[in-house]
Amino acid sequence: MILSQKYSLEDEKENFAILRFIFYTLLLFFVKTQYIASYSQLPKQLWLPTGIFQIFNEPIVFNPQAFIYIDIIWKGLAIFCASGWEFRIFSKIFFVLTFILFNISHNYGYQTHTNMPLVLASFALAFCGNHRIFCVRALFCAVFLSAGLSKLRNGGLDWITTENLQNVLVRSQIYYHDLHPLAHKVRLNIIFAKLPLFLNFSAAFIVIIELISPLALLSKRFRLWGVLLLLVSQIIIYFTIYVNFAAYLVLYAFWIDWSRVHKYLYRFTIGQIGYYD
């Protein structure tokens, strides 16, 4: 596979160890478990189980006291996984608990489309063996490909050629009026909203880059600028549409060869000291 052609076994192990640390540590920072738990406080009659949760007739309810302990367990497991201690066991338990926690909101109607890739990535890390990094990269590409396809399915060319994006930018000012004060300070959406032709081209560009994102799995050249462009586009989305994709940084980390980064840093820090000695 792609990874085994490029890395030695040692490099691959080192790369995964660093990635593992980054992934689980960032999850601790980005995932707000209280937000997830708040759904279990909704009225019982709103419980509409989906998927495997249909086996539960009664809603899964966390009372605030119990959730404190569940939260501690979840965070503890994340720390164990980040450290690599008994990773094979704890990563699987972590996935199961994460899957349950994140799906609570699904059963009340909300769908955590920004968090679900992280849940699935934790599955890949726990279960997919030597191909886990490839699987997370494939997941990353699937996220963007599905976004591009969805725009074509639901909007077609209207998504690109009309004043759609202009409306989205204007709406965001209200829709997320009380979120992300930094983005509101910049007011990039207002600047862009005055440039309809630019927005039409931007919309086309976004759809194209999303549709060809799977090329990153095949082409090293595309991987370099394609993934970077997706990152830049999500940063711009934060400042224009006020949607925060910071959690996706966890997935972007899987495109970096951390063993090489480590070697590079070693060479220019400790390695340099050794040279002068």
Next chain:
Amino acid sequence: MNYFAKFFLIMLVVTVVFNLEYFPFSNYAMYSRPLLPGPTYTYWKLRTVDQNGIEQDFKNKNYYLFHAEQPLIESLHRNQFAQKDLQVVLMSLLKRTRYMNANFVEIRLYKAIYLWPEYKAAMLLDLPIEVKDYVRLELLTTSGTIK
């Protein structure tokens, strides 16, 4: 490649190809339908009759699947709307319409705002916007209109 990895990759392909909502990535209809004025964007009210959220009457019969954003609910709460009533209404609507092959995912409380010409003009002129001036929320419950 182990069986889990194969399962995972097949699941990804199936999810993308068939646009499965059980594993939502970024493929929300909400974000992918063009946001344009038209017959499906005419202003309408939400009605409900009880706390179980059983009965609703849409002015516009084009059912919308909507998306109850927690930040939105919180912001409404801070604007002193009746949060609990609102949650019941929103979630029950969602419960009823989620898998009806609805054509749009949106909460309509704000829907009219960005289509009002004066609002849009104000935004484009970079004028300060006071949200409350532009929110016309007509949400009816047993206890009356929340405004």
